[in-house]
Each structure stands twice: as C-alpha cells, then as structure tokens.
Amino acid sequence: MADVSVFPSQRELGAALARLVVEAATEAVASSGRFTLGLSGGSLVALLARELPPALREAPGADPSRWLVAFCDERLVPLEHPESTGGAYRSQVFSQLPPPGPQFLFVSTGLGPAEAAKDYEEQLRRAFPDQEVPQFDLLVLGVGPDGHTCSLFPGHALLQEQESLIGFLRDSPKPPPLRVTMTLPLLNSSRSVLFAAAGSEKAPVVQRILREDPDLSLPAARVRPRAGKPRWILERGAGLGLRLRRGSAPIGGN
Known part of the structure; x- marks a missing residue:
C-alpha cells in the first residue's frame, strides 16, 4: 500500500504539506545546491500560502533562492487572471518571501495551446540540460473527484x-x-511525488486509487515516480473509508 497519512483538519494537512516541501528542499539544496519543485494549483495554493512561508522562515537550509519552481499544469489565461496557477502562486505564496526568491518557469499563456506546450517543454529542457527527461526533486499534486490530476482527465487521449x-x-x-x-x-x-487532498467528495476516488489493485482508468492512479509509489497526505474527509496499515497514522495527528 502507498504511504498514507490522514489529518483531522485542512490546517493540519497544510502544515504537513509545507513541512514535507521544506524537508525535501533542505535535503536537495544540501546535496546538489538546487531544489526542483513542480506545483499543481487548485486548493493546494491556499494550503501552501498559509503554511509554507512561516515554515521556510524556520528552515534557513531550505533557501528558496536555490529553488526552481515549475507548474504541473496551467490554464491559458493571463497570470493576473484568478484561474492562473502560476499567477496564484506568485501573488499568494512566493510574494510573502524576501528576495531573492525562486526561479520560475511560467507557461507562455499568450500563445496558442500547441505553441505554449512546445515552448514550456523547451524551457524545461533548458532548465535540466543534463537529463534526457527532467527529474524533479518533488512534484506536489492534487486529485479531483473524477480522479484527474494536473490536466490529465479520465479517458483523454493525453x-x-x-x-x-x-x-x-x-x-x-x-x-x-x-x-x-x-x-x-x-x-x-x-524523484518523488506527494499527493494532497481534502474533502469527503474525494473519498470514493481516493479509495479506488489506493486499493491494492488501483483503478488505472483514473489518471492519478497512473502516477508512479522513480523512487516508487507516491506519498499521500489527506484531510480526514478525503481519507474516509480507507483501511490503513499499522504505522500509517498521521504526522502529528490521529
């Protein structure tokens, strides 16, 4: 079974998410001098906006100036638009950090979809010049009630x-x-994937993903990082009905 932790509230979920990001950053900066992070949007933005800046202030070794931050998917709207993932992180999360902040890879949202995808892939390849396929230190992903993650939806050709x-x-x-x-x-x-989810409406799909024979029609169930299975952190509602093995208790929760 995947590594799963369940928390009593969204606040405790957010604190655990921030702590895990900071721990990954500290380790990567110490070992390679750079931390590469991919972020999904949606409710994750609010969780990290509240908890990540204070967590970073207590962890100087995480050093955000050594981060490369990319976005796991993006809506083709201007950065100032409320639907923009990159814009939301820039204004709500990283604006709280003192300069210099991370280096960002933004999708060129003024281009058409095919051109924007090509440009973004080229940006990624330039940012990881020694790797045939870029290997992020950590991807932070969400999951929808239909099992989608990023903008990979059930039944889609992608x-x-x-x-x-x-x-x-x-x-x-x-x-x-x-x-x-x-x-x-x-x-x-x-190298590592962390899924975070909150809300009882997600419980049924989380069960289908985390069972011993995961439902591979669900995009989130197909995510398997190099190091093995993703880690999942859940608010209590999203974890309803899960049968956790002994030792899968929450970090700092019950």
Missing part, C-alpha cells in the same frame, strides 16, 4: 502520450478548456 513531456488541451472537461499539462512520462520521471 493519457496515452509517450513522447512529449508537455501536452495541451483544447477540450478540458473542466473549464477553462485551453490548458497545458505535464504528461505521465514527465510526472513519472520525478
């Missing part, structure tokens, strides 16, 4: 992509329809 690291959608079933997303080859090349 789930079959084997060559491109970045794909694009003109037909996202969740608006807005124009999007750019990391594909499974890139997600699965990462």
